[in-house]
Every structure is written in structure tokens, then in C-alpha cells.
Amino acid sequence: MIRSFDEVLQKLKSLETKKVAVAVAQDEPVLEAVRDAKKNGIADAILVGHKEEIEKIADKIGMNLSDFEIIDEPNVAKASLKAVELVSTGKADMLMKGLVDTATFLRSVLNKEIGLRTGKTMSHVAVFETEKFDRLLLLTDVAFNTYPELKEKVDIIHNAASVAHALGIEKPKVAAVCAVEVVNPKMPETIDASLLAKMSDRGQIKGCVVDGPFALDNALSEEAAKHKKVTGEVAGKADVLLLPNIHAGNIMYKTLTYTTDSKNGCLLVGTTAPVVLTSRNDSHETKMYSIALAALVADNMKK
Known part of the structure; x- marks a missing residue:
């Protein structure tokens, strides 16, 4: 890895x-x-x-x-x-x-x-190296798809997983990130996240494990996940952050770029x-x- x-x-x-x-x-x-x-x-x-x-x-x-x-x-x-x-x-x-x-x-x-x-959804993947983490962190989609729907999110996950595999991450942990870590009918992104998690459980999404919804803290921090009683294989250990829309993704990309001592590279895949x-x-x-x-x-x- x-x-x-x-x-x-x-x-x-x-x-x-x-x-x-x-x-x-x-x-x-x-x-x-x-x-x-x-x-x-x-x-x-x-x-x-x-x-x-x-x-x-x-x-x-x-x-x-x-x-x-x-x-x-x-x-x-x-x-x-x-x-x-x-x-x-x-x-x-x-x-x-x-x-x-x-x-x-x-x-x-x-x-x-x-x-x-290829006939499938193209998507953007940004890979970050930061001082905070002992691993590379993949963000998607931060620059290409604006408001991806469920089917598009499946393709976006597969695209990000292909980059993770090239980096030697055999079974990347994908966190579907939202503003909260619970399903809220008034927040459609949380419903998509829960559906993606169930699809992953049933083998409909290959090459990775997907869970959600997660707030950003309990996707990246094991301590935060434990404090909020968020459990599972992905909780606090995410390799890939699936952002809900281009606004969240682009803001996070630029925040990491301009406020942290980090390195990154970007690709269009699919x-x-x-x-x-x-x-x-x-x-x-x-x-x-x-x-x-x-x-x-x-x-x-x-x-």
C-alpha cells in the first residue's frame, strides 16, 4: 500500500x-x-x-x-x-x-x-498527502460532476476505487460523506449514502467497501467515530471520501490545498x-x- x-x-x-x-x-x-x-x-x-x-x-x-x-x-x-x-x-x-x-x-x-x-460516468479524483494522516486520502468528485444521482455515484465510487487499487489499496474503504452521520429524509444525500452502503453489503458495488452516511469527523477520526458510536469497517478509517456534490467537494479540495501543508494530484477517470x-x-x-x-x-x- x-x-x-x-x-x-x-x-x-x-x-x-x-x-x-x-x-x-x-x-x-x-x-x-x-x-x-x-x-x-x-x-x-x-x-x-x-x-x-x-x-x-x-x-x-x-x-x-x-x-x-x-x-x-x-x-x-x-x-x-x-x-x-x-x-x-x-x-x-x-x-x-x-x-x-x-x-x-x-x-x-x-x-x-x-x-x-467508455459509456460510463467520468469523474474527478483528487489524491492528498497531508501531515495529519498516515495514508493517502482520495476525494471525489471535486471538479466534474455537479449533483450526481445514485447511479452516477456508483460509477464515481468504482472510478475512485480503480485509483485506490493502483495505489496498492486492495479493498479501499469508501465513506459517503454528508453533513450528519444519520439518515434524515430532509437531506437526500443521507438517503443516497444509506442506499450505497446497502448496495455494498449486497455485493452490487465491487472492489471496495462503502458505508454511510458519515459526517467528515467520524469518517476520518476513529476517536470521533467512537465518541459518536459510529461503528463499522469504514468508520474513522476512510481511504476515499465520496462528497455529496461539487460544492462540498470543491470547497474541501481548496481548503486542504490552501490551509494545510499537503501534496496532491488529480485525475479524470472513467x-x-x-x-x-x-x-x-x-x-x-x-x-x-x-x-x-x-x-x-x-x-x-x-x-
């Missing part, structure tokens, strides 16, 4: 080097992340975008472009689609969003001819290959860790 990003990087050294296709690569933090990923043996890259702009940024950050393949495509939509095609045809193992708006990028990902769709989908405001370190996570997930998908 991998417990830190240092362990992620160490694990990747024993695996075949993966390749990431970067859509619209002329972005400084993205190129810094790609440069550092190459330097640390995390992944190689194919840079798709405006070659002249890529060269200007590379010169500014001291990046040796002779180590990378560049496909010159100044048109943003065409560059995005070309990067997706590289992944769907097996020339790259994963995809990364560069200096392209999310809508254009996702249209390429969902392209009917060469896209990465696709035929992992997709690095980070915020424009994310640091190049976060983007590099996201590439590392994608490489680990891509390797696990091939097994």
Missing part, C-alpha cells in the same frame, strides 16, 4: 516508463511539470501545440526540448484532438490538459471517433486512459504529481 507521493515516485522507477500526450502544451506550469516528470523518471511526453510558443517557454524555464517530441499545431481545438488521438491509438498512455479551456478539451475527450469515452485534469491555479508540483498518478493508473489498467 502506497502511503505518500514519494512512494508513488519510487514505485514508478520499477515500472515501464509511460508517455503522456499534452494538449496545447504552451503553458509554463505544464511544461515545468513535464520537465520535472522526465527528470524524475516519471514519464516521457509528446507536446502538442504551438511550437514557437512552446520553445519560448522552454527557453525561459531551462527545459531541453531535444528530450521531447513536439507536434506543431497552433489551432487549440485541433491540438487538443490530436493529443487525444495519440492516446486512443496507443502512441501515448495518458492525456494531459494544457492551455486549453475545459469545454474544448472535453469535447476532444468525448469525440465519437477517436475519444476516450475513461479508456487516465486524464490529467488540473486547475489553472494548481502548482507545477501538483501537475507533476498528477502525471505520476496517471502513470501508475495507466500501468494498472494494462494488467
Whole structure:
């Protein structure tokens, strides 16, 4: 079981080097992340975008472009689609969003001819390493699905579990987090949480154990769970936090990012290959860790 990003990087050294296709690569933090990923043996890259702009940024950050393949495509939509095609045809193992708006990028990902769709719900997974915990913590969905319904939540759980499995967590503990740890008919999220728990009990959700509803404290703290008499395999020991909607997820993501000494990486999953989908405001370190996570997930998908 991998417990830190240092362990992620160490694990990747024993695996075949993966390749990431970067859509619209002329972005400084993205190129810094790609440069550092190459330097640390995390992944190689194919840079798709405006070659002249890529060269200007590379010169500014001291990046040796002779180590990378560049496909010159100044048109943003065409560059995005070309990067997706590289992944769907097996020339790259994963995809990364560069200096392209999310809508254009996702249209390429969902392209009917060469896209990465699977027919299931796509979802965002953020993986955090914090000083407080002795394990990595997975949050979902903090950036993609707005108000997921029960069926979508099942797919979101399976997607997060696939990332957890790549991290060596054989049976991830998934907590369906709400404002309270009891079922309240006036709070629909608690009803969904209880249904997901029962579906898990009956084997309708595979590869993990799901319980809920949980308040955040008794999902993460064994002491809080004991104090509130919340019991079960997941109570106080959650590996994955299933957030009820994008508001809760996004606020928690940014709270951890800006108020704690933490590291994180982000992926879009539920696709035929992992997709690095980070915020424009994310640091190049976060983007590099996201590439590392994608490489680990891509390797696990091939097994």
C-alpha cells in the first residue's frame, strides 16, 4: 500500500516508463511539470501545440526540448484532438490538459471517433498527502460532476476505487460523506449514502467497501467515530471520501490545498486512459504529481 507521493515516485522507477500526450502544451506550469516528470523518471511526453510558443517557454524555464517530441499545431481545438488521438491509438498512455479551456478539451475527450469515452460516468479524483494522516486520502468528485444521482455515484465510487487499487489499496474503504452521520429524509444525500452502503453489503458495488452516511469527523477520526458510536469497517478509517456534490467537494479540495501543508494530484477517470485534469491555479508540483498518478493508473489498467 502506497502511503505518500514519494512512494508513488519510487514505485514508478520499477515500472515501464509511460508517455503522456499534452494538449496545447504552451503553458509554463505544464511544461515545468513535464520537465520535472522526465527528470524524475516519471514519464516521457509528446507536446502538442504551438511550437514557437512552446520553445519560448522552454527557453525561459531551462527545459531541453531535444528530450521531447513536439507536434506543431497552433489551432487549440485541433491540438487538443490530436493529443487525444495519440492516446486512443496507443502512441501515448495518458492525456494531459494544457492551455486549453475545459469545454474544448472535453469535447476532444468525448469525440465519437477517436475519444476516450467508455459509456460510463467520468469523474474527478483528487489524491492528498497531508501531515495529519498516515495514508493517502482520495476525494471525489471535486471538479466534474455537479449533483450526481445514485447511479452516477456508483460509477464515481468504482472510478475512485480503480485509483485506490493502483495505489496498492486492495479493498479501499469508501465513506459517503454528508453533513450528519444519520439518515434524515430532509437531506437526500443521507438517503443516497444509506442506499450505497446497502448496495455494498449486497455485493452490487465491487472492489471496495462503502458505508454511510458519515459526517467528515467520524469518517476520518476513529476517536470521533467512537465518541459518536459510529461503528463499522469504514468508520474513522476512510481511504476515499465520496462528497455529496461539487460544492462540498470543491470547497474541501481548496481548503486542504490552501490551509494545510499537503501534496496532491488529480485525475479524470472513467475513461479508456487516465486524464490529467488540473486547475489553472494548481502548482507545477501538483501537475507533476498528477502525471505520476496517471502513470501508475495507466500501468494498472494494462494488467
